[in-house]
Amino acid sequence: xxxxxxxxxxxxxxxxxxxxxxxxxxxxxxxxxxxxxxxxxxxxxxxxxxxxxxxxxxxxxxxxxxxxxxxxxxxxxxxxxxxxxxxxxxxxxxxxxxxxxxxxxxxxxxxxxxxxxxxxxxxxxxxxxxxxxxxxxxxxxxxxxxxxxxxxxxxxxxxxxxxxxxxxxxxxxxxxxxxxxxxxxxxxxxxxxxxxxxxxxxxxxxxxxxxxxxxxxxxxxxxxxxxxxxxxxxxxxxxxxxxxxxxxxxxxxxxxxxxxxxxxxxxxxxxxxxxxxxx
Amino acid sequence: xxxxxxxxxxxxxxxxxxxxxxxxxxxxxxxxxxxxxxxxxxxxxxxxxxxxxxxxxxxxxxxxxxxxxxxxxxxxxxxxxxxxxxxxxxxxxxxxxxxxxxxxxxxxxxxxxxxxxxxxxxxxxxxxxxxxxxxxxxxxxxxxxxxxxxxxxxxxxxxxxxxxxxxxxxxxxxxxxxxxxxxxxxxxxxxxxxxxxxxxxxxxxxxxxxxxxxxxxxxxxxxxxxxxxxxxxxxxxxxxxxxxxxxxxxxxxxxxxxxxxxxxxxxxxxxxxxxxxxxxxxxxxxxxxxxxxxxxxxxxxxxxxxxxxxxxxxxxxxxxxxxxxxxxxxxxxxxxxxxxxxxxxxxxxxxxxxxxxxxxxxxxxxxxxxxxxxxxxxxxxxxxxxxxxxxxxxxxxxxxxxxxxxxxxxxxxxxxxxxxxxxxxxxxxxxxxxxxxxxxxxxxxxxxxxxxxxxxxxxxxxxxxxxxxxxxxxxxxxxxxxxxxxxxxxxxxxxxxxxxxxxxxxxxxxxxxxxxxxxxx
Numbered sequence: 001x002x003x004x005x006x007x008x009x010x011x012x013x014x015x016x017x018x019x020x021x022x023x024x025x026x027x028x029x030x031x032x033x034x035x036x037x038x039x040x041x042x043x044x045x046x047x048x049x050x051x052x053x054x055x056x057x058x059x060x061x062x063x064x065x066x067x068x069x070x071x072x073x074x075x076x077x078x079x080x081x082x083x084x085x086x087x088x089x090x091x092x093x094x095x096x097x098x099x100x101x102x103x104x105x106x107x108x109x110x111x112x113x114x115x116x117x118x119x120x121x122x123x124x125x126x127x128x129x130x131x132x133x134x135x136x137x138x139x140x141x142x143x144x145x146x147x148x149x150x151x152x153x154x155x156x157x158x159x160x161x162x163x164x165x166x167x168x169x170x171x172x173x174x175x176x177x178x179x180x181x182x183x184x185x186x187x188x189x190x191x192x193x194x195x196x197x198x199x200x201x202x203x204x205x206x207x208x209x210x211x212x213x214x215x216x217x218x219x220x221x222x223x224x225x226x227x228x229x230x231x232x233x234x235x236x237x238x239x240x241x242x243x244x245x246x247x248x249x250x251x252x253x254x255x256x257x258x259x260x261x262x263x264x265x266x267x268x269x270x271x272x273x274x275x276x277x278x279x
Numbered sequence: 280x281x282x283x284x285x286x287x288x289x290x291x292x293x294x295x296x297x298x299x300x301x302x303x304x305x306x307x308x309x310x311x312x313x314x315x316x317x318x319x320x321x322x323x324x325x326x327x328x329x330x331x332x333x334x335x336x337x338x339x340x341x342x343x344x345x346x347x348x349x350x351x352x353x354x355x356x357x358x359x360x361x362x363x364x365x366x367x368x369x370x371x372x373x374x375x376x377x378x379x380x381x382x383x384x385x386x387x388x389x390x391x392x393x394x395x396x397x398x399x400x401x402x403x404x405x406x407x408x409x410x411x412x413x414x415x416x417x418x419x420x421x422x423x424x425x426x427x428x429x430x431x432x433x434x435x436x437x438x439x440x441x442x443x444x445x446x447x448x449x450x451x452x453x454x455x456x457x458x459x460x461x462x463x464x465x466x467x468x469x470x471x472x473x474x475x476x477x478x479x480x481x482x483x484x485x486x487x488x489x490x491x492x493x494x495x496x497x498x499x500x501x502x503x504x505x506x507x508x509x510x511x512x513x514x515x516x517x518x519x520x521x522x523x524x525x526x527x528x529x530x531x532x533x534x535x536x537x538x539x540x541x542x543x544x545x546x547x548x549x550x551x552x553x554x555x556x557x558x559x560x561x562x563x564x565x566x567x568x569x570x571x572x573x574x575x576x577x578x579x580x581x582x583x584x585x586x587x588x589x590x591x592x593x594x595x596x597x598x599x600x601x602x603x604x605x606x607x608x609x610x611x612x613x614x615x616x617x618x619x620x621x622x623x624x625x626x627x628x629x630x631x632x633x634x635x636x637x638x639x640x641x642x643x644x645x646x647x648x649x650x651x652x653x654x655x656x657x658x659x660x661x662x663x664x665x666x667x668x669x670x671x672x673x674x675x676x677x678x679x680x681x682x683x684x685x686x687x688x689x690x691x692x693x694x695x696x697x698x699x700x701x702x703x704x705x706x707x708x709x710x711x712x713x714x715x716x717x718x719x720x721x722x723x724x725x726x727x728x729x730x731x732x733x734x735x736x737x738x739x740x741x742x743x744x745x746x747x748x749x750x751x752x753x754x755x756x757x758x759x760x761x762x763x764x765x766x767x768x769x770x771x772x773x774x775x776x777x778x779x780x781x782x783x784x785x786x787x788x789x790x791x792x793x794x795x796x797x798x799x800x
Contacts, residue, residue, distance in 0.1 A: 040658050046590045062533075063590060063655055136671050218650070222642075222669040223657075236533045236647050 007269040014265020020258035024251075028079050031072035039073040039225040040065060047241050061230070061244050062237060071251055074227040078255060081142055081211040081226075082204040088146035089207075090200060093153025098184050098192075100154065101161025112158070115151045123148035127210060131219045138221045141214060145207050156199055160192035194270035198263055205259035212252050227252050308498050310797035312778065314524040314788070315513050316504040319480065324463040325445040326394070327402050334442040335526060336504050338791045339485055340381075341445035341468035344372055344391070345436075347785040349552050351608055351697050353436050357386065357446060357469065358424075367431030367740025374422040378492045380448045381467045381474075388418035393449035402457055409438050409701075431740035434698035440553070440786060441470075471497035471793035480506055491793070498796035514538055523778050526788045527551065527770025532648045535593050538773055545776040548595050548769035550787020555604035555702075556770065558692035560640075560656070560763040561721045566687055569638075573631035575760040578638075578688075579617045580624035581663045587655055588766055591648050595769030601757040602703050604695045604767045609749040614757040617764065624663040638667040641681070641689035644674050649690060652765075681717035692768055693718065697785070699749050700737040707756060708733055724761035 048060040058067040100111040130144040173183050214220050215228030227248040234244030320332040325341045344358035358372040378386040396416050399406040412432040417425040438444055451462045466474050472485035483504040505522055507513045514530045516522045539546050568574045584598045601614045642653035653669050660667045680686050695702035709730045712720035729752050736748035774781050777798040784790040
């Protein structure tokens with residue numbers, strides 16, 4: 001663990017990413033405390049520019065809602081969507097990939113063709129279709145994002161498992177009479193974990209972007225204040241109140257950047273040999 | 280300011296334009312008028328198609344017997360004068376002489392009879408309903424038309440405008456298959472402009488009717504209606520000078536302040552007095568706790584409509600006071616109070632049967648303004664302690680949900696058509712509440728008393744009696760709050776200030792640009 005931290009710290013970008021992400025997480029946690037009022041509440045006259053009114057440092061939007069409060073509550077929504085949809089995607093992708101890789105043969109063929117079926121449809125288009133069919137509520141947004149983002153997980157896990165299943169320790173486990181499930185869970189997956197963790201960190205970033213894009217298009221949950229919604233609602237007034245799109249845009253940019261930097265740091269830390277090669 | 284009136288044309292223009300024209304100097308002839316049309320009309324045959332863009336464009340070609348000022352009072356157009364019998368059942372119109380269609384054929388009483396009794400009765404569903412009040416028509420001579428009504432019909436004098444009762448040339452349509460008559464592609468009427476060319480997807484071109492029966496009119500030589508499908512591009516087309524007139528609703532609300540503040544730009548919200556679009560939220564009276572009048576009253580007092588008007592509608596339009604728009608004739612002034620009063624709302628809510636239920640708000644899927652409005656309403660509700668959530672939908676979904684009565688409250692707006700018997704009763708009549716239509720009595724408001732009054736008021740001959748009946752109706756309906764009335768919407772017409780008189784009747788730009796002139800600089 002100490003080694004891991006050392007290697008992670010070696011990548012300065014990753015540390016910066018971690019700091020930014022920590023700030024975003026803190027904001028998300030503290031949002032209900034610092035801004036106990038709903039971010040939808042209309043508190044002042046509309047289109048108040050930033051830094052012109054005490055108590056409303058970032059001004060107000062088209063309906064006179066506090067932009068800072070919106071950003072803080074939006075942080076919570078973005079992180080929630082990013083995390084939960086990634087967990088759901090992993091919950092689908094890991095078992096599919098593991099089974100395909102471990103059992104190989106016809107199982108592999110069937111599962112991979114199924115995965116490819118999802119991969120052939122552009123993920124954003126599929127998400128839009130799914131939300132058009134379901135009611136756009138937060139739950140369905142998360143489900144839709146999970147459904148479009150599990151196939152890369154399945155393919156990655158399959159590759160890892162394929163290479164691990166022929167190793168000696170797996171053969172040893174088989175010889176010692178362990179069942180397939182035990183072998184996969186106890187011996188193969190823990191060894192396939194590092195690339196999955198790296199991928200997961202990038203998937204969180206991807207999910208935040210997807211949620212923002214969907215909300216931007218008005219396909220998000222209309223009752224939830226998210227960064228994408230804020231940009232979508234502000235795009236029509238971009239010529240007169242550019243900061244209303246700019247601020248949540250920066251929030252998305254920084255969060256996604258932070259997650260990508262962390263992903264890179266994790267990659268360095270978990271695959272020490274790769275790092276050295278690239279030096 | 281005024282020179283002595285010498286020209287018959289000037290005199291006529293003054294009579295026609297009423298007080299509005301009095302501001303201007305002598306009209307100048309010539310020039311090209313460039314107008315935006317959105318969306319592209321499916322056809323210009325106004326007797327068959329009556330959607331918004333068709334009415335707007337074809338209003339230059341087709342005319343009816345009268346025109347209406349901003350107070351909806353009728354004035355002579357194709358009819359020079361008219362009489363109504365004592366019992367309110369016989370209407371006699373004396374037609375103007377010397378009027379010809381664009382192809383040179385004289386316009387006579389036979390065309391009126393054919394248009395009203397044959398063509399429109401069959402092809403125009405709204406007009407068809409009005410014509411059910413007409414027992415028979417007579418044409419004693421070429422310039423006299425007599426309508427015999429089955430019973431008095433209050434709104435009758437209000438239906439003779441081009442979008443409702445366009446005069447159709449009998450010699451081109453009699454005995455043909457109206458819907459497939461090739462003449463539909465080259466519309467011919469009596470109006471100030473003649474059809475010249477229609478390049479689909481690009482523009483519609485009209486030229487001046489040199490033989491127009493009003494001397495000296497029209498002033499401009501030609502009109503181009505430009506088809507520009509994207510709202511942002513329409514705003515840009517105005518900014519770059521490609522078009523000079525933006526009819527109401529052709530650019531997004533949020534673009535209005537920017538365009539309005541441009542140089543040489545005028546804006547008017549007049550010209551919608553007849554349609555008088557009134558917005559409200561349907562309340563599903565079959566759902567608990569919305570059947571409790573106290574809950575509805577609390578919701579009504581919770582709505583900050585002044586804010587919505589200022590923040591979302593650029594300060595245009597009026598706060599509605601009830602089911603009848605204030606620009607129409609039978610609006611009653613002192614109906615029960617429904618103004619913004621959160622304290623009163625909280626108090627009413629506390630006395631009511633409301634128990635924390637979540638009210639589903641169905642927004643109108645017509646763009647940003649309506650979406651923001653739903654969000655504002657949700658906040659208004661929450662401030663007095665009503666839980667609510669916004670249900671998203673697209674246009675098809677909205678139609679479906681409202682038709683199926685699958686909502687708690689739902690945004691909408693409807694036209695008033697100048698008379699409560701035409702535009703208001705349909706929303707509140709008990710027998711007009713069957714599910715399946717998003718435009719009838721969607722709230723399922725059942726009140727035998729108002730039903731009876733609505734029925735009686737429609738067939739009263741005396742204006743003051745009707746007014747009294749509608750006052751009583753409005754008092755009762757406002758006290759019941761079956762819908763949450765929002766705003767009398769303002770759809771501003773934006774135009775260059777050197778384009779004079781683009782809007783001078785209760786139908787605004789729909790009514791033909793016969794009096795428009797362009798000041799040369």
